[in-house]
Amino acid sequence: MTDGAQTEKPTLRTLAQATGFAVATVSRALSGDPRIAAKTRAKVSEAAARLGYVPDRAARRLRTGRTQVITLLLHTEHEFLGFTHELLSGITEALDGTGYSVTVVPDSPGADRLAPVRTILRNNLADGLLFTRIETFDPRVRFLMEADFPFVSHGRTEFAAAHPWVDFDNEAFARAAVSHLVARGRRRLGLVLPGEKYTFTQHLRYGFLSAVREAGIDHQIVADVTLDSPHDEIAAALTAARRGPAPPDGYVCVGEVTALVALAVLADTGAVHGVDADIVAKRASPIFDDIRPRIASVREDLRATGHAMAEMLLRRMRGEPPEQLHRLFVPQPRFDVPGR
Amino acid sequence: MTDGAQTEKPTLRTLAQATGFAVATVSRALSGDPRIAAKTRAKVSEAAARLGYVPDRAARRLRTGRTQVITLLLHTEHEFLGFTHELLSGITEALDGTGYSVTVVPDSPGADRLAPVRTILRNNLADGLLFTRIETFDPRVRFLMEADFPFVSHGRTEFAAAHPWVDFDNEAFARAAVSHLVARGRRRLGLVLPGEKYTFTQHLRYGFLSAVREAGIDHQIVADVTLDSPHDEIAAALTAARRGPAPPDGYVCVGEVTALVALAVLADTGAVHGVDADIVAKRASPIFDDIRPRIASVREDLRATGHAMAEMLLRRMRGEPPEQLHRLFVPQPRFDVPGR
């Protein structure tokens, strides 16, 4: 108890006493203020390192209003396999060592998607926001642009004003998928789309339709279900289509789940993958290499995506204008067909 | 500018002015202190609701030392499909409305697993901790018990002292898996285990071995690879075993990935699932229903797990003793074989 003071958590006052400078000087020295003499700065940093000083986040936050927190709105309804894991890993990786921490808040697409954003701004819970599943005129994007609050969206909008985004080129994916299937002689392609409101749905549809038209082949966009529908509903819709007069002989699948469902439907209706129909898919996880029969697929690297989003957000928070802040991940033109 | 005061973020002082009480009174009234007159409390709450008062987290944190943050250490190396997504969804769900937020910090099993924990305690970054992939004598558990810091582990340890945990009964799973395969006439079972250090590895091995011995059948624990090994290494090991003198006719798979790899190995070596061998698996995501051939599986409900972990942590943080705080999810005794 007598020497307890030694183990106390060091604060600016501790450093001030240790160096002989005033608290204010120490603070400014640590922040690298050029108006503090270089020698003083060196002394203070040395003492800080020696005593293991770490600034108190709460105090800094109270004083400056900055939280040192970045929040990810986590889409809860549906998951592309591994999406959350990979994206989060990329984000934490990029933020490692920056002093920022990542909090996760659920984004329930059924509920008001704006509500969590409002709460975060109102209660000052974060300095920046990341979110996914962007709508063409996403209310969150509109709100945040008006509030001039830093964010990066995973996906684009159709607003006129520029905002930071990272996206995967789903139009190119759809085109490539179609031409892959066409090259294999397929003449009637099926597609299950995500919900109508999402921007990437428009990109997928456009890419798919224009490629299909250019190739002069037939197509079918499966009605009444989306990627987020329960598996059995997707299966039912695909089964109905297979039993119809002109079943597709090729499928473009936007996620692993749809691909697996399509594969199951083929099997369950007595069709053989590679013979009666081919499937190509976009995947986030490496599991496709292990699926038999092998499915051709293109990988969306969500770890890299998360990394890029977090880095871009840091830049935006540092004040960079949004005009240059966007990045489109373009899929490899060739589909990986897992090796023999 | 003249009426700008109206839009200022309300603080305790605002409420004090609005109600005529002192700041201290308002604070205590809102915290429900019984020494404040009921009428006063009512008045204050009414004003708080009317003005939309929300306590400032930074200020509260600075004053009390409590962060209102719960941190999840996210195991980055390997993911059981959907694990992260489901677990996180369960956690955020349980914490919704409690005022706690969830931050995510990477837990790299290659690196020092204790390091992030040390940082969190030292810099007071959270009030409680959740983590997975528990080792038999997990250094994080030991450290946190010594520091008397609230946490809930996803998995048990072999320490004598009690600590809060949530776990899945992997021993029961292994037993059930074996008896399922035995009932189908299988006589030589293969198993791929997680890394040796993890507690659940011991549970799986014990359950597997004792069930196998009771049934008087043969077995093979695949050597040199773990669940976390690269897919191709697992595949190579399984393939080698299949080509050996006595290939297994049944596989117990602890995750989706292993199951898919095993299935692929069967296909690639010309064996037929359901004829030459059967696979049973533990799964976290619902995708198994879509795999063909159908694989019998038991589900570990990670959303419920996350929910239970977060709720338990809240109770622990409220001061409940650890002795009663644990919960074992026992698998359904029957394996789901996806319906026809």
Add this chain to the structure above:
DNA sequence: TAGCGCTATTGAAACGTTATAAATCGGTGC
């Protein structure tokens, strides 16, 4: 009516930081 004991309220201090404005100091110019 003075004093007591109780309830309800309050003033002030503190948590650790940063920003503003002011102070210190050696040297310069006149």
Add this chain to the structure above:
DNA sequence: GCACCGATTTATAACGTTTCAATAGCGCTA
């Protein structure tokens, strides 16, 4: 010798909350 200057440093206030110790009010008892 005095006012002034630039370069450093410092005292102080403030961010919004909680809590300790003190105060005010008031009905009761002696």
